[in-house]
Each structure stands twice: as structure tokens, then as C-alpha cells.
Amino acid sequence: MKAVYVKQQQVHVGELEQPTIGATDVLVRIKAAGLNRRDLYTPNRLAPDAAPLILGSDAAGVIEAIGNAVTRVQVGDEVIVNPSLRWYDESAVPPDDFEILSLPDHGTFAEFLAISEQQVEAKPAHLSFVEAATIGIAPLTGYRAVVTKGQVKAGDTVFIPGAGSGVATFMIPFAKSLGARVIVSSRAAEKREAARKLGADIVLDNDADWPQELANETIDTVIESVGRATFNRSLAVLKRGGTMVVFGATTEDIVDFDLRAFFYAQQTLKGSTLGSREEFRAMLQMLEQQDFHPVVDRTYSLDEAADALKYLEINEQFGKLVFEVNN
Numbered sequence: 001m002k003a004v005y006v007k008q009q010q011v012h013v014g015e016l017e018q019p020t021i022g023a024t025d026v027l028v029r030i031k032a033a034g035l036n037r038r039d040l041y042t043p044n045r046l047a048p049d050a051a052p053l054i055l056g057s058d059a060a061g062v063i064e065a066i067g068n069a070v071t072r073v074q075v076g077d078e079v080i081v082n083p084s085l086r087w088y089d090e091s092a093v094p095p096d097d098f099e100i101l102s103l104p105d106h107g108t109f110a111e112f113l114a115i116s117e118q119q120v121e122a123k124p125a126h127l128s129f130v131e132a133a134t135i136g137i138a139p140l141t142g143y144r145a146v147v148t149k150g151q152v153k154a155g156d157t158v159f160i161p162g163a164g165s166g167v168a169t170f171m172i173p174f175a176k177s178l179g180a181r182v183i184v185s186s187r188a189a190e191k192r193e194a195a196r197k198l199g200a201d202i203v204l205d206n207d208a209d210w211p212q213e214l215a216n217e218t219i220d221t222v223i224e225s226v227g228r229a230t231f232n233r234s235l236a237v238l239k240r241g242g243t244m245v246v247f248g249a250t251t252e253d254i255v256d257f258d259l260r261a262f263f264y265a266q267q268t269l270k271g272s273t274l275g276s277r278e279e280f281r282a283m284l285q286m287l288e289q290q291d292f293h294p295v296v297d298r299t300y301s302l303d304e305a306a307d308a309l310k311y312l313e314i315n316e317q318f319g320k321l322v323f324e325v326n327n
Contacts, residue, residue: 003110004305006043007052013305019114023069026117032133033108034058035312035321042103056108057083057101058136060129070117078123082280083136090278124288134294134320138166143283144275145223146174149245154179156220161185161230163195164318169295172198194318210237228252240265247272295319
């Protein structure tokens with residue numbers, strides 16, 4: 001089968017053996033697979049002599065075959081892949097055997113994927129395969145950050161720096177559906193306008209004076225994923241007693257901040273990563289209730305993997321990038 005894989009820390013497109021399934025596994029014929037920034041980092045996390053590893057954590061497809069003990073799905077079912085492995089119930093932290101699909105297991109950038117039946121869910125009927133292929137890391141991360149950790153509710157004001165990220169394009173409608181007021185930022189005018197169309201109430205330039213621009217706003221919650229470039233600026237506009245949820249660091253990981261100002265302001269800082277199957281299903285229900293269609297910036301074929309990863313790396317997209325897989 002055709003696949004996008006890492007060998008000797010380099011990304012290749014070529015033929016690999018089609019996977020086999022165990023008693024409780026399913027074989028998914030991949031119709032589309034979504035890209036994430038994780039796919040940029042995985043090659044350097046592998047040893048130079050590691051066996052080839054297929055990239056990709058998100059996908060939608062059709063059940064091609066099932067193991068003899070599978071009970072949840074049938075051949076022909078349209079499904080999406082939950083990339084949060086073995087984290088079933090919502091909890092403060094994932095279980096010890098939690099992993100994200102595509103390291104160390106083979107991922108979704110291929111014509112077929114073998115995976116436990118516990119890791120697939122029915123594809124929402126209102127979504128195309130391309131749209132459904134984005135329902136993985138980004139919306140699950142956004143749901144846990146906004147709902148579980150951020151505890152956003154009606155009447156709150158939420159600030160989301162970095163409006164163009166795949167996660168942000170889900171968090172804006174999630175927060176709006178809860179009745180919150182949403183403020184976002186972006187360095188690109190076209191991304192700010194696109195965020196406004198998604199429902200953002202206020203859009204700011206990344207280079208603006210945020211305290212001045214938001215002087216008349218009370219920011220209850222900041223959902224931060226940019227890292228060093230915006231961390232302290234985000235904290236500066238958060239209200240006394242407010243909450244900042246951090247789920248990423250697109251820029252540098254290490255930040256310095258004024259600890260005394262932080263504890264005098266009685267602020268709360270929470271970390272968040274991906275989410276459980278319980279949250280995944282709740283997120284799916286929210287998407288279906290809203291009849292929400294994910295934002296897809298561009299699609300590529302597997303043969304165009306180098307171009308897709310390069311575009312992802314320069315971070316110019318608004319929304320998600322997706323491989324269309326033709327079997």
C-alpha cells in the first residue's frame with residue numbers, strides 16, 4: 001500500500017506492506033487523513049536506525065475488515081479515528097499506557113490502518129470524508145481546553161491568541177456555542193477576517209497593544225498555545241482570578257514570568273493535552289448539534305506530502321490541511 005513514512009529521520013512516500021489485524025482490531029480503508037504539527041516533529045524523535053514509521057494521527061475512512069471478536073462496527077461502516085489511544089474516561093491526567101497515534105504505532109498517512117475497534121467512532125453523517133479527517137487531535141484538544149479545563153460558560157469572555165491554528169478554528173465555535181464572548185488575535189489580516197466569520201467578537205493584530213485594546217474587556221479565560229511569543233502578553237490581559245489554559249508552544253517552550261504578580265492576581269494556570277474518549281464523544285455531539293463544518297485550508301495527495309509538510313511548517317494556513325487518499 002502507498003504510505004507517507006519516516007526512515008532514517010527522513011520523510012518518504014512509497015509502498016509498505018498492508019497491515020494485518022488481530023481479533024479485536026479493524027482494518028480501515030483511509031479516505032482522507034488530517035495533518036498536525038506533530039507530524040513535523042516525529043521524524044526527529046525517531047532513532048536513525050528505527051524501523052519505518054507511518055506518520056499521521058487523524059483520519060476518516062471505511063471499515064474494510066474486522067477481527068473475529070469485534071462487536072462495535074461492521075464492514076462498510078464509515079468511521080473516524082480517535083488518535084487518543086487507551087484514554088477512555090475523562091480524568092485529570094491520561095493513564096500510564098496512553099499514547100498518541102503515530103508514535104510508536106503506525107499512523108494514518110496510508111491507504112490502510114489497522115487499529116483497535118475501541119479507537120474508531122461513527123463518522124458524522126453531515127461531514128464529507130475530508131472534513132471528517134480533521135476530527136481528531138485539533139477538536140479534541142480544543143474541546144478539553146475550552147470545556148473541561150477552561151470550564152467556559154455563558155457570559156464569559158475568552159481570549160484565544162493565534163486564531164489561524166487548526167485548534168483555534170474549533171475553539172471559536174465551541175466557546176460561542178457555550179454562550180461566551182470570543183476575542184482572538186492573528187498577525188495576518190486575512191486570518192483575522194476568517195476568524196470573524198467563524199464567530200469571533202473581537203479580532204486583534206498580534207502586534208497591537210493588547211492591554212490598551214482590551215482595556216474595556218474582562219478576560220475570564222485565556223486559551224494559550226503560542227508559547228514564549230505571547231505567554232506574558234496573554235497573562236497581562238487576564239483578569240484577577242482568571243484562568244489560563246496552555247496546550248501548546250508553537251514558538252519557544254521556555255518562558256519567564258513575574259511569579260509575584262501572578263499569585264497576587266490569584267490567577268490559575270492549567271496544562272492540557274488532547275483528551276479522553278468520553279470527551280471525544282461529547283465533542284462529536286457538540287459538532288453534530290451545531291451542524292458544524294470544519295475549516296479546511298488545502299487538500300493534497302499522498303504523493304504531495306513534501307509540499308503539504310512544508311506548507312504546514314511555515315504556518316500560513318487557516319484551518320486544517322488534509323490528504324485525500326485514493327484507493
